[in-house]
Amino acid sequence: MSTVLNVGIVGTGIFARDRHLPSYQEMPSEFKVVAAFNRTKSKALDFAKVAGVSEDKVYDDLDGILNDKDVSYVDALLPAQFNLATAQKAIAAGKPILMEKPIAATMEQARGLVKLSDSTDLPIGIAENWLYLSVIDIAKKHLARIGPIVGFTHNSTGPFVTQNKYLATTWRKTPEHIGGFLSDGGVHQLALVTDLVGNFDTVSAQTKQVRKESGTDDIVFSTVKIVDSDVIGTFTYGSAFGATDKSVYLKIYGLNGSVLIQLSDRKKPYVRVQVGGSAETAGKEEIYPVEAEDSFGVNEEFKSFHEAVSNKDKSLYKGSPRVAFHHLACVAAFLESSSKSGDNVKVERI
Ligand SMILES: NC(=O)c1ccc[n+]([C@@H]2O[C@H](COP(=O)([O-])OP(=O)(O)OC[C@H]3O[C@@H](n4cnc5c(N)ncnc54)[C@H](OP(=O)(O)O)[C@@H]3O)[C@@H](O)[C@H]2O)c1
Incomplete structure (x- = not known):
């Protein structure tokens, strides 16, 4: 039987609301969205209402959500230039992280993400869904x-x-x-x-x-x-x-x-x-x-990330930083x- 993983959403914009949240809600025996953080807090509060996340789990900053013990992993949907810094903080806080594509804004940042991924057993995933x-x-x-x-x-x-x-x-x-x-x-x-x-x-x-x-x-x-x-x-x-x-x-x-x-x-x-x-x-x-x-691959991708996180085996997820690096x-x-x-x-x- 699969365990329910608690997801913390970082970046509650269009794709978080229109695709990631519905996908998680379609798979309640595997995922529960439990926390959110967004630069503009009012948008995170609106998202929380739709997602059924309690207000005290809507954070004012990234550190808040990363240090939440109830969060099994972070799902970040940010402009690509924020991926590396967000992943560095997540890994330092001991949290696996799934991030939206493209892997990074520049090749230098993309190299940084591969290096970070090589340095940890925690899964870092780049969600390219295809x-x-x-x-x-x-x-x-x-x-x-x-x-x-x-x-x-x-x-x-x-x-x-x-x-x-x-x-x-x-x-x-x-x-x-x-x-x-x-x-x-x-x-x-x-x-x-x-x-x-x-x-x-x-x-x-x-x-x-x-x-x-x-x-x-x-x-x-x-x-x-x-x-x-x-x-x-x-x-x-x-x-x-x-x-x-x-x-x-x-x-x-x-x-x-x-x-x-x-x-x-x-x-x-x-x-x-x-x-x-x-x-x-x-x-x-x-x-x-x-x-x-x-979902055009998103649900399967989430299930695969679930496998990687729950089995503590990052190789189970296809969209590793090294794979996504090639695409950029x-x-x-x-x-x-x-x-x-x-x-x-x-x-x-x-
Ligand atoms: N896989 C796919 O098919 C697919 C489809 C669409 C999007 N995506 C990906 O999903 C991610 C979000 O895209 P979106 O279309 O949902 O865009 P969006 O609605 O503009 O969402 C972007 C999010 O990033 C936050 N953000 C923007 N600039 C920021 C900054 N300087 N500092 C901190 N946070 C900042 C925004 O916060 P505010 O609310 O404060 O602006 C918002 O929550 C992107 O990585 C995109 O590539 C993937």
């Missing part, structure tokens, strides 16, 4: 059938949404995190792609800012080589375009077929497999529908490559 999409497990089952992987193409493009609730947050309009929306959103896709095809070794990229509201570059078109292999591919990302369909997919090509992970319609994701060494020998197209899941390093490499007119750039390793 690592926990069930399409990944389904796709992995079929990858062996398509022979050696030769290449891939990832596309995540969509129209600019003027009324996007996230766009209105000031820290996104003037981002301190490198790449703005490229790291804010793009690390999700990088998590999916790298989990399936491997880490990126080198990239050649062009990035640019299409919308002034984005604060910095918001689209990337790139070609990529995978570490320790001759697999090559493309990675395209951006939701800053004019009217167009939302098109989110990863197609992996093998010598003996292909696997398509289709996420364009979040309510109807599927994996399509075609096996055969040529057009003439192609087998029947196989479609594997994937059950749509409202890819964004940094895209930006560097683009600043050098698309030169081939090595992705930083740690």
Whole structure:
């Protein structure tokens, strides 16, 4: 039987209210939100009412929530530039910490988080949620059938949404995190792609800012080589375009077929497999529908963090700082490559 872990929320903004809290409430035998802290206290008090957290557990500062003996772990949903300092304090207070992506605002801070994680047995998790999409497990089952992987193409493009609730947050309009929306959103896709095809070794990229509201570059078109292999591919990302369909997919090509992970319609994701060494020998197209899941991986991710915390085994959680470091390093490499007119750039390793 699983134990109930008591969660302390740090940063009671949009995503805390609209996704983390509902996810915890959907899993009452595993989680209970028991405390909150937010820079603007009135927002934490409003959050506490919805969450059923008593007022005396709404703290005035980070130290307060970190020193609360009832809190099993802290779940921080802050602009990325606060992740390292928050994690340092949490670990010093003996608390595991789950933090929202991207891992950090800069590569230097990201290095600091990997170092911190290496120095402790306490779980430090970076919540990128796409690592926990069930399409990944389904796709992995079929990858062996398509022979050696030769290449891939990832596309995540969509129209600019003027009324996007996230766009209105000031820290996104003037981002301190490198790449703005490229790291804010793009690390999700990088998590999916790298989990399936491997880490990126080198990239050649062009990035640019299409919308002034984005604060910095918001689209990337790139070609990529995978570490320790001759697999090559493309990675395209951006939701800053004019009217167009939302098109989110990863197609992996093998010598003996292909696997398509289709996420364009979040309510109807599927994996399509075609096996055969040529057009003439192609087998029947196989479609594997994937059950749509409202939290888009967040619930599974929380369960996994629960395992890591309750078993005192940080390796049970997939989104370690080292894994998430790579995703931010890819964004940094895209930006560097683009600043050098698309030169081939090595992705930083740690
Ligand atoms: N996984 C996903 O799909 C997903 C989706 C959306 C967001 N997120 C992540 O969730 C986190 C929160 O994003 P959000 O969209 O919920 O944004 P938000 O509503 O603006 O929340 C940001 C929170 O950080 C606090 N904050 C901002 N600046 C601060 C500062 N200088 N010092 C201390 N606290 C500060 C805010 O406090 P105030 O109330 O005082 O402003 C607020 O509680 C981010 O890490 C974001 O990347 C993830």
